[in-house]
Amino acid sequence: MTGGDTTGRTAVHRAKERAERLIGTLRRGLGHAGRDRDAMLSIVKSVFAAAVAWLIANNLLHAPSATFAPFTALLMVQATVSQSVDQSARYAAAMVAGVVLAGVLTPTLGAAMWTFAVLILVALVFGRWRKLGQQGPQVGVAALFAYSSFTQSPALSASYLQLASIAGLVLLGCALGVLTNLVIVPPMRYRSAEHGIGSLAHSLCDLLTDVSEGLHGGVPDRESAQAWQHRADQLPESVAQARATVEHAAETMRFNPRRLFMRDSTSFAGHRTILNALERAGEQLNSGLRGVHNAAATDHPQDRAHHRFIIGYAELLAAAAEAARNLGRLHSADDTPQLRELDDATSRAERAYRELAEQAGDETLDSPRQWPIYGALQTDAHRLVEEFIHARHSLSHLLEPDREEPQTAGSAAERSE
Incomplete structure (x- = not known):
């Protein structure tokens, strides 16, 4: 038996084991409630929320930065409805704060290197606010994207329109993420x-x-x-x-609607x-x-x-x-x-x-x-x-x-x- 045959059979054996594990995961997910079913539902809901967000932002609204909506929707499909609501509120607040900071500082100080540094500094300091939780760093991310819109737009009005579009797409993604988790088999324990x-x-x-x-x-x-x-x-x-x-x-x-159909308290x-x-x-x-x-x-x-x-x-x-x-x-x-x-x-x-x-x-x-x-x-x-x-x-x-x-x-x- 040659070394190539042994390597090939080992690869086939490993692939077979992986396929069996995948089939077992699917069988457990479809068969009864548990972690496997939760993972499958999370994937399905994430795909649905992102697809709907892209359809609305790109095909219906023709937004120039349409990816903000599906990206946000993906992040907001959390393990529970309450987590979706909580993280959506924090994420939306962080992103809108970053956009507002860029909209205030950039026109005031002018598009320059030191302005960018000051903007990121202020955004990162504001992102440390404990109310924002783990979404605090998103203030700096939003400020960075908003600043780039000012440097690339030919007119100030167009820049502000771009900022409003980003903020709106973020809110749209948050709403779709929460709504998806609320409507499609919200998890219960x-x-x-x-x-x-x-x-x-x-x-x-x-x-x-x-x-x-x-x-x-x-x-x-x-x-x-x-x-x-x-x-x-x-x-x-x-x-x-x-x-x-x-x-x-x-x-x-x-915030789970399935509780309305439960007989017990x-x-x-x-x-x-x-x-x-x-x-x-x-x-x-x-x-x-x-x-x-x-x-x-x-x-x-x-x-x-x-x-x-x-x-x-x-x-x-x-x-x-x-x-x-x-x-x-x-x-x-x-x-x-x-x-x-x-x-x-x-x-x-x-x-x-x-x-x-x-x-x-x-x-x-x-x-x-x-x-x-x-x-x-x-x-x-x-x-x-x-x-x-x-x-x-x-x-x-x-x-x-x-x-x-x-x-x-x-x-x-x-x-x-």
Whole structure:
């Protein structure tokens, strides 16, 4: 086999792999929602917006700088409708500012090298205005094109007409970019927010369940406590990912006409309430696991009082795990079974805490010479339960405003402290 044959077969193999990847991307894009479909829709919308902008600017208006319209339209087809509106406003402001600067400084100072330098300097300084965001550099770009129109036009009136044409084409491109993104399948991420919260709730529930099952045998060994602590330390990263998913989903809903056809409410207040509750519950669990680790590391031998306390603590965590699971399943006002199950799980956690507090009140769990490990565990347990109580009440008001809240013994007094 010659070297040429080997090279040719390798090239064919690579081309085949690329074709298969492309076919796979197209199949996924056509088959279900996701990044591949978003990319395909973005390409289609960009082509449509640019083509319509060129048709209007060149064929209908016969503008001398017709490319400004399709160029701007391409830039304004963003990932979401709200991004299109926001970036269009900033881009239009930046471009118009550059044109105005050129229209004021060039006739006043004359077309000269130092005038060009002053114009670009002023444009770049103005482009640093934070309100323009990432579109700030476009002030200098617009000023440069506008200055060239002054140097190439034979008359001052023709120069001003050219500047007005550029500004108008920019506004036309912005309008077409936003309109295209608004009309042609505007992107939404409502379900991805539910998935992000569900994933976080699942992680918290799994950890609570594993800790609860591990504590049913009493004070754990150090390795188990360290393993649980390591998993709890990773929860903040999961919270950050879920929060980014929710906020991105909320952004896709702004100015999005598809929300009018959704049966459920598109408010993300409930999502944020659940996310905040899961975040704070994770923080309280992390603090409690530090206490469990301290209990496992203590040199004092375990006695029956410690054993009973840890088992009671395990029962509380089991109820908290069920509450976390049901929080992750709550998506709309139609999820009343999950809300009732959240009520039940939270009530179980409250009862478990009361039993734990009564037991701790009858025992001397911490030695006067050691850090109050079990007292800290009781405090963390109280705070963990309170997070789920607060979440339950907040969600009840959001999902069922007219719903009568069940009164649980001690919870109102504890929240008023």
